[in-house]
Amino acid sequence: MRPLLFFLLSLFISTTFSSCGETERDQDLETLTAREVALSYHVFDDALREVHRFAMRDSLLNDTGIVQRFNSCIEDAYVSDTVAVFPLYLTINYGGDTNICDDGFNRFGVIRAAFSGKYLNKSTVVTVTFDEYYKDQFRIDGTVILTNLGLNSDGYMMFDWEVIDGHITGINTNITWEGEHEKTWVAGRSFESQSNVDDDIFHIEGISKGRNSRGNTFENEITNPYVADYSCQWFTAGTSSLDIPNLEARRLNFGLTTECDNLLIERRNNTYLEVEIPY
Amino acid sequence: MIISLIAAVAANNVIGVKGDLPWHLPVDLKFFSETTKGHFVIMGRKNFDSIPEKYRPLPGRPNIVVTRNKDFNATNVTVCASIEAGIEHAKNHHESEVFIIGGGDIYRQTIGIADKIYITHIDAHPEGDTYFPEFNKDEWTSELILEKGVDDVHNHAFTTFVYTRKS
Ligand SMILES: NC(=O)c1ccc[n+]([C@@H]2O[C@H](COP(=O)([O-])OP(=O)(O)OC[C@H]3O[C@@H](n4cnc5c(N)ncnc54)[C@H](OP(=O)(O)O)[C@@H]3O)[C@@H](O)[C@H]2O)c1
Numbered sequence: 001m002r003p004l005l006f007f008l009l010s011l012f013i014s015t016t017f018s019s020c021g022e023t024e025r026d027q028d029l030e031t032l033t034a035r036e037v038a039l040s041y042h043v044f045d046d047a048l049r050e051v052h053r054f055a056m057r058d059s060l061l062n063d064t065g066i067v068q069r070f071n072s073c074i075e076d077a078y079v080s081d082t083v084a085v086f087p088l089y090l091t092i093n094y095g096g097d098t099n100i101c102d103d104g105f106n107r108f109g110v111i112r113a114a115f116s117g118k119y120l121n122k123s124t125v126v127t128v129t130f131d132e133y134y135k136d137q138f139r140i141d142g143t144v145i146l147t148n149l150g151l152n153s154d155g156y157m158m159f160d161w162e163v164i165d166g167h168i169t170g171i172n173t174n175i176t177w178e179g180e181h182e183k184t185w186v187a188g189r190s191f192e193s194q195s196n197v198d199d200d201i202f203h204i205e206g207i208s209k210g211r212n213s214r215g216n217t218f219e220n221e222i223t224n225p226y227v228a229d230y231s232c233q234w235f236t237a238g239t240s241s242l243d244i245p246n247l248e249a250r251r252l253n254f255g256l257t258t259e260c261d262n263l264l265i266e267r268r269n270n271t272y273l274e275v276e277i278p279y
Numbered sequence: 280m281i282i283s284l285i286a287a288v289a290a291n292n293v294i295g296v297k298g299d300l301p302w303h304l305p306v307d308l309k310f311f312s313e314t315t316k317g318h319f320v321i322m323g324r325k326n327f328d329s330i331p332e333k334y335r336p337l338p339g340r341p342n343i344v345v346t347r348n349k350d351f352n353a354t355n356v357t358v359c360a361s362i363e364a365g366i367e368h369a370k371n372h373h374e375s376e377v378f379i380i381g382g383g384d385i386y387r388q389t390i391g392i393a394d395k396i397y398i399t400h401i402d403a404h405p406e407g408d409t410y411f412p413e414f415n416k417d418e419w420t421s422e423l424i425l426e427k428g429v430d431d432v433h434n435h436a437f438t439t440f441v442y443t444r445k446s
Binding site: 224237239251253254255256257258259261263264265267270271272273274 | 305306308309310311312313316331334337338339422424425427432439441
């Protein structure tokens, strides 16, 4: 009797728990692509912010800067020459692991940026690459090409932002990502506040595509600009449509600019799912 | 044109306290953002005043503020002297679903003409001074569209339903 009772009991427990587990796994699958798309934007935009912070403070890379190390987690940061003869090569070395930066995030390894001219000059191309670079638990590889497009008709400086052969790897994470975007500097560029980058706000528009950690392809098109407010580490607003072949179309929404958090909403018709960007 | 109300309501029907929300629920705000995006939103003057200046008008959607004060002035919003005028304005702009976004005074005057109500039911009993009007759920069908438990940034669990008036 006893073995049979034990068998029935364990069958009951396993069915109960596995059906509960199923739901959680399904939910996870639902939001995996959205999470990985949002993570991709976050880590590549973060690397560009780091370069922006340095470029805005260095007088060789722009005319207004004050040479200043901007993040206590940086072991060593330097420009390849002491005179403004381009190209100039910027190296930001975050050193070995567990370097907690002023913003509470963990960065280590090296970001390199080659400047073809002064950062704020039209047509300058900044090529960013990574050397064993990690943002929190994720290793970042790929090439980012930022081209200064000059001022638009509203007087805002614009950049073309291209990511080629991007890879984000970590535990259970293996994303390939590439994108073609325009970044418009909509606030914080006045001469007086140029070295203060925390009041800078950028709007990002464009398309990215790639493959998530389960090998599924996706394409994400921004429908309302993603808002990168540099007083916050996360996008604070913006929407996009996310297409995954053979699955229903979905929309991502980062909010109303009022919140600063790693959360977004994924919507599929009348189903709304919360997505949390890992770090 | 569908007329929809959208609100976050506590278990004791409280929706506001001293001109503010009694809770901070980022995922609900993002739900609100996603649902109303691109649509006309109509709000009472007090609700408009409660939104920090930096964040108003709410971006990505045309904002209508209703007030009886003829001298009321605000940039980048449409000001209407009555709720009916606000609804008419949205209709004239070929809106498919207009959202009434509160507060209490405005919800009370429009719940009778609503086709849909999106309610985030918050598992909390806060003190408050503004309430969502009672409505008879038997007259509505309901669909659960979002669920959220308590976590580091959300002090209260909530469930969001869309109620559609039975025809
Ligand atoms: N939980 C939620 O989902 C939610 C949503 C929104 C707001 N809230 C909260 O609700 C509270 C505000 O609500 P409330 O009831 O005090 O005020 P309200 O409904 O936001 O605004 C009332 C005002 O709207 C104008 N108004 C009302 N009826 C009108 C009509 N028929 N024609 C023209 N104008 C009209 C009047 O403005 P004048 O005085 O200028 O004439 C009136 O004083 C705040 O605490 C807010 O945080 C909560």
